[in-house]
Amino acid sequence: MSKVFSRGEVAKHSSEDDIWIIIDTAVYDMSRFIDMHPGGAFPILEYAGKDATDAFYGLHKQDVLIKYDRYKLGTIANEKPQIMFYQPGDISKVPYAESSAWMGYKSPYFNENHFKFRIAVRQILDGLKNEAREFEDSGERPSDKFVQKLGAAGLLAANIGPDAVQGFQLPGGVKPEEYDYFYEMIVHEEFARWACPGLGSGILGGMTISVPTVINFGKPELKAKILPLVLSGKKRMCLAITEPTTGSDVANIKTTAKLSSDGSHYIVNGVKKWITTGAFADYFSTAVRTDGGISMLLIERTEGVETKLIKTSSGSSAGTAYVTFDNVKVPVDNLLGVENEGFKVVLSNFNHERYIMLCGATMAARLVVEDCFKWANQRKVFGKRLIDQPVIRNKLAGMIAQLESMHNWLENLTYQMNHMDYKEQSIKLAGPLALCKYQMTRMLHHVSDDACQIFGGRAITKTGMGRNIETLQRTYKFSAILGGSEEIMADLGVRQALKYFPQNARL
Numbered sequence: 356m357s358k359v360f361s362r363g364e365v366a367k368h369s370s371e372d373d374i375w376i377i378i379d380t381a382v383y384d385m386s387r388f389i390d391m392h393p394g395g396a397f398p399i400l401e402y403a404g405k406d407a408t409d410a411f412y413g414l415h416k417q418d419v420l421i422k423y424d425r426y427k428l429g430t431i432a433n434e435k436p437q438i439m440f441y442q443p444g445d446i447s448k449v450p451y452a453e454s455s456a457w458m459g460y461k462s463p464y465f466n467e468n469h470f471k472f473r474i475a476v477r478q479i480l481d482g483l484k485n486e487a488r489e490f491e492d493s494g495e496r497p498s499d500k501f502v503q504k505l506g507a508a509g510l511l512a513a514n515i516g517p518d519a520v521q522g523f524q525l526p527g528g529v530k531p532e533e534y535d536y537f538y539e540m541i542v543h544e545e546f547a548r549w550a551c552p553g554l555g556s557g558i559l560g561g562m563t564i565s566v567p568t569v570i571n572f573g574k575p576e577l578k579a580k581i582l583p584l585v586l587s588g589k590k591r592m593c594l595a596i597t598e599p600t601t602g603s604d605v606a607n608i609k610t611t612a613k614l615s616s617d618g619s620h621y622i623v624n625g626v627k628k629w630i631t632t633g634a635f636a637d638y639f640s641t642a643v644r645t646d647g648g649i650s651m652l653l654i655e656r657t658e659g660v661e662t663k664l665i666k667t668s669s670g671s672s673a674g675t676a677y678v679t680f681d682n683v684k685v686p687v688d689n690l691l692g693v694e695n696e697g698f699k700v701v702l703s704n705f706n707h708e709r710y711i712m713l714c715g716a717t718m719a720a721r722l723v724v725e726d727c728f729k730w731a732n733q734r735k736v737f738g739k740r741l742i743d744q745p746v747i748r749n750k751l752a753g754m755i756a757q758l759e760s761m762h763n764w765l766e767n768l769t770y771q772m773n774h775m776d777y778k779e780q781s782i783k784l785a786g787p788l789a790l791c792k793y794q795m796t797r798m799l800h801h802v803s804d805d806a807c808q809i810f811g812g813r814a815i816t817k818t819g820m821g822r823n824i825e826t827l828q829r830t831y832k833f834s835a836i837l838g839g840s841e842e843i844m845a846d847l848g849v850r851q852a853l854k855y856f857p858q859n860a861r862l
């Protein structure tokens with residue numbers, strides 16, 4: 356049981372080697388921590404034996420208290436905390452910090468099980484958040500143990516979608532057969548709450564876009580071998596399409612695959628670039644040029660495969676790599692789909708890739724809106740809270756309105772995905788998903804810009820109170836370039852609409 360103290364008792368611990376402080380009725384012993392304190396010893400000494408609540412919340416996020424809980428000694432007798440303290444899995448009460456259904460509004464889309472699922476996923480991911488941030492900050496390869504925890508919770512398969520979760524136990528007791536795209540949406544959103552885009556790409560980025568190529572186009576033996584390993588986190592996988600001289604222009608790839616004279620294997624030679632998760636991958640779903648066109652091959656990390664890390668602004672735990680294939684032998688059974696029809700495989704996953712990005716992007720913006728709302732409410736300048744300034748309210752209004760419009764469009768698209776088969780989705784949703792992605796990254800641009808102005812210097816500091824804002828403004832361009840650039844998305848959206856434009860329509 357937690358100990359209780361009087362304020363008088365705390366006041367006695369106010370010498371340099373015996374320092375207790377009070378933060379919202381919780382008592383912390385800072386004696387051992389003071390020399391390690393990133394803010395230095397001086398500011399803490401000023402509050403030795405005293406209540407430091409306002410000073411603390413003016414300089415740190417509450418996360419800090421969760422991370423350093425080991426220094427908590429107990430509480431002040433007969434006093435109740437005044438500040439809401441986050442518990443793993445909690446739904447935020449700050450306006451617009453959650454999507455509409457979770458803010459108590461009616462929803463035609465979500466049922467009781469979706470609610471249970473979100474809380475269960477949030478509890479699991481909250482429990483792993485500190486570890487996730489350590490990988491993100493150090494740029495290290497996310498450990499096998501860490502990735503396998505996600506695999507064991509069913510959360511790797513859950514990121515890939517309804518087809519991948521069959522046979523898995525899912526958080527919140529959700530049955531795999533009821534797992535629809537709204538559950539998938541929840542999973543992408545919850546992962547985005549780590550605000551670790553580098554780590555997220557390193558664990559999930561490569562996998563979510565490559566595993567479907569095996570599920571949908573692999574031979575049964577290949578599926579039986581690869582999928583259990585990747586979805587449990589024992590092996591890692593990526594999609595290797597782009598090359599140093601070809602980005603979105605897939606038709607021009609130069610990596611070759613020549614069939615051996617006995618027809619048993621291909622010999623692959625070439626280079627791939629910007630391959631997310633590539634530095635850590637055991638399997639590469641790879642676009643190659645065969646004699647009559649483009650083909651897709653599942654290549655294992657064997658002799659002749661080399662990967663080199665590319666440093667990007669999202670951090671090295673993304674494992675973004677330069678991949679070289681030097682006379683790599685690949686069994687013909689590793690062909691995905693039909694030889695020379697690899698384009699089908701490449702194109703098959705674009706809509707889903709964009710969908711995943713959309714879900715993550717709205718949550719990244721939502722975290723920032725929540726932080727801005729809280730900060731504007733507590734930060735006082737020129738004798739007023741920031742929120743009392745009309746210019747700040749105006750910025751928040753723009754952020755909220757853009758975020759909510761995007762999320763509502765995304766919910767509509769998710770509903771369409773639930774009610775269309777793959778073919779109908781390809782025909783009807785390619786355009787709207789592309790336009791939604793185009794608008795989403797414009798929204799991120801505005802939200803990150805306004806959030807920076809609200810947060811000031813904290814927004815350009817990697818750790819501390821502005822962490823989520825700094826992360827968004829440093830990394831949102833990934834969403835505007837990867838999975839089809841903003842310009843290509845806009846163009847594709849209008850060209851798709853033109854396909855169905857009635858030729859006899861007149862103004």
Ligand code: HEM
Pocket residue numbers: 376383392393394395398399402407410411414415416419420423426818819820
């Ligand atoms: C449980 C008590 C405390 C813990 C665990 C703690 C921990 C930290 C950590 C981890 C940071 C790095 C920035 C961040 O991650 O937010 C930091 C920064 C800082 N802390 Fe503390 N701190 C505590 C109490 C205090 C108190 C009572 C003060 C007194 C005012 C203080 C003043 C500062 C300052 C001035 C900074 C630098 C902020 C900046 O760079 O903007 N801390 N602290």
